[in-house]
Amino acid sequence: xxxxxxxxxxxxxxxxxxxxxxxxxxxxxxxxxxxxxxxxxxxxxxxxxxxxxxxxxxxxxxxxxxxxxxxxxxxxxxxxxxxxxxxxxxxxxxxxxxxxxxxxxxxxxxxxxxxxxxxxxxxxxxxxxxxxxxxxxxxxxxxxxxxxxxxxxxxxx
Amino acid sequence: xxxxxxxxxxxxxxxxxxxxxxxxxxxxxxxxxxxxxxxxxxxxxxxxxxxxxxxxxxxxxxxxxxxxxxxxxxxxxxxxxxxxxxxxxxxxxxxxxxxxxxxxxxxxxxxxxxxxxxxxxxxxxxxxxxxxxxxxxxxxxxxxxxxxxxxxxxxxxxxxxxxxxxxxxxxxxxxxxxxxxxxxxxxxxxxxxxxxxxxxxxxxxxxxxxxxxxxxxxxxxxxxxxxxxxxxxxxxxxxxxxxxxxxxxxxxxxxxxxxxxxxxxxxxxxxxxxxxxxxxxxxxxxxxxxxxxxxxxxxxxxxxxxxxxxxxxxxxxxxxxxxxxxxxxxxxx
Numbered sequence: 001x002x003x004x005x006x007x008x009x010x011x012x013x014x015x016x017x018x019x020x021x022x023x024x025x026x027x028x029x030x031x032x033x034x035x036x037x038x039x040x041x042x043x044x045x046x047x048x049x050x051x052x053x054x055x056x057x058x059x060x061x062x063x064x065x066x067x068x069x070x071x072x073x074x075x076x077x078x079x080x081x082x083x084x085x086x087x088x089x090x091x092x093x094x095x096x097x098x099x100x101x102x103x104x105x106x107x108x109x110x111x112x113x114x115x116x117x118x119x120x121x122x123x124x125x126x127x128x129x130x131x132x133x134x135x136x137x138x139x140x141x142x143x144x145x146x147x148x149x150x151x152x153x154x155x156x157x
Numbered sequence: 158x159x160x161x162x163x164x165x166x167x168x169x170x171x172x173x174x175x176x177x178x179x180x181x182x183x184x185x186x187x188x189x190x191x192x193x194x195x196x197x198x199x200x201x202x203x204x205x206x207x208x209x210x211x212x213x214x215x216x217x218x219x220x221x222x223x224x225x226x227x228x229x230x231x232x233x234x235x236x237x238x239x240x241x242x243x244x245x246x247x248x249x250x251x252x253x254x255x256x257x258x259x260x261x262x263x264x265x266x267x268x269x270x271x272x273x274x275x276x277x278x279x280x281x282x283x284x285x286x287x288x289x290x291x292x293x294x295x296x297x298x299x300x301x302x303x304x305x306x307x308x309x310x311x312x313x314x315x316x317x318x319x320x321x322x323x324x325x326x327x328x329x330x331x332x333x334x335x336x337x338x339x340x341x342x343x344x345x346x347x348x349x350x351x352x353x354x355x356x357x358x359x360x361x362x363x364x365x366x367x368x369x370x371x372x373x374x375x376x377x378x379x380x381x382x383x384x385x386x387x388x389x390x391x392x393x394x395x396x397x398x399x400x401x402x403x404x405x406x407x408x409x410x411x412x413x414x415x416x417x418x419x420x421x422x423x424x425x426x427x428x429x430x431x432x433x434x435x436x437x438x439x440x441x442x443x444x445x446x447x448x449x450x451x452x453x454x455x456x457x458x459x460x461x462x463x464x465x466x467x468x469x470x471x472x473x474x475x476x477x478x479x480x481x482x483x484x485x486x487x488x489x490x
């Protein structure tokens with residue numbers, strides 16, 4: 001079997017960024033390599049999750065504070081204002097902030113989302129004595145309400 | 158002869174309401190396919206406009222209990238497919254490639270016996286039958302449900318005189334911006350439907366997933382709920398609602414106890430949680446005659462209200478008036 005698709009190549013493939021011969025080679029390999037198909041699907045799944053993750057805007061006062069501290073820096077700190085320094089630092093800081101917001105939203109101390117409860121109510125409505133199946137089915141199969149299937153893990157107390 | 162011709166035609170005998178109700182609730186007797194529009198109106202937005210949601214679907218039915226519904230996007234492509242073979246059902250989200258599979262609606266053993274639920278309906282609503290306009294070109298009977306208690310929705314079914322298929326449904330609260338409607342734009346009864354349309358989709362395809370809980374609720378009694386969670390709920394609520402069943406599930410590892418009540422027509426859910434539930438910031442509904450124990454919001458499921466008693470948080474949702482919700486919440490505190 002040919003070499004597996006790894007690293008930048010599989011990332012580019014998942015983004016649809018591979019072209020020409022490289023893409024044809026990758027697709028031929030995928031046709032008979034289950035491990036690479038799983039890896040590709042796992043990568044795409046991760047990207048979908050990240051795309052769907054909540055995004056928050058940096059609070060205005062914090063942004064201003066950071067700007068005052070770092071943009072208006074003294075001359076001896078000029079070296080630190082070069083993009084070559086701040087781009088990677090900024091990227092790490094942004095990633096840390098995003099992770100912090102995301103992990104806070106998953107924190108056991110946080111509020112529960114309403115959607116799984118709405119979905120449970122809508123799904124139960126399909127069991128009513130006089131349901132309007134088309135009306136109810138429209139509600140409980142809605143992608144938003146399917147969070148019931150995602151969020152509720154089914155464990156009982 | 159002239160006198161006979163001028164005499165009024167004898168009125169066609171109307172079916173009895175209960176007889177028509179039972180016929181409409183029975184499994185379909187003929188295969189059919191059709192095109193359905195669903196619209197929900199649910200409260201006012203901040204700028205005073207009525208909020209609404211509309212969806213279009215293609216429906217295929219094969220007696221006694223096979224159904225396929227294809228929900229369409231605005232440009233007519235299929236956004237998701239719900240298939241039931243009578244035992245299992247699947248929901249496939251076309252764009253994401255995900256499929257969720259679970260037990261079909263109506264296959265679980267409810268706590269409340271069907272005859273008791275029917276008797277509850279008849280004790281809470283006045284039923285009447287009248288002639289009505291055609292729906293999708295077919296002659297109908299109109300079956301109306303008028304609530305005996307204040308603050309509950311009215312409902313009307315337009316039932317095909319020949320096949321007894323419900324061709325149109327409307328629920329509304331008079332004078333309120335809450336209503337739901339579903340109606341057939343077109344329908345072809347007695348059109349044979351191929352078996353393969355109703356094959357429940359499994360989850361072996363790339364990108365799909367099945368979840369342990371899937372779609373089906375469980376039906377616990379009050380005693381089972383108490384034994385599992387230590388939570389107590391009443392067996393009756395104001396407005397003619399009686400306990401039907403309960404379920405316990407987890408959201409983000411936190412238990413959610415779900416008590417379901419019915420008046421025979423309208424479903425009312427009471428959720429009890431250990432952590433507060435995040436309600437949407439918009440869609441707030443101001444208090445009415447009755448003081449509210451907590452925030453009230455509009456949603457596609459009707460109204461949603463949250464309040465707290467000691468360490469426990471409650472969320473109630475139903476298609477009833479805010480005053481009735483306040484009264485019910487008071488009885489639970």
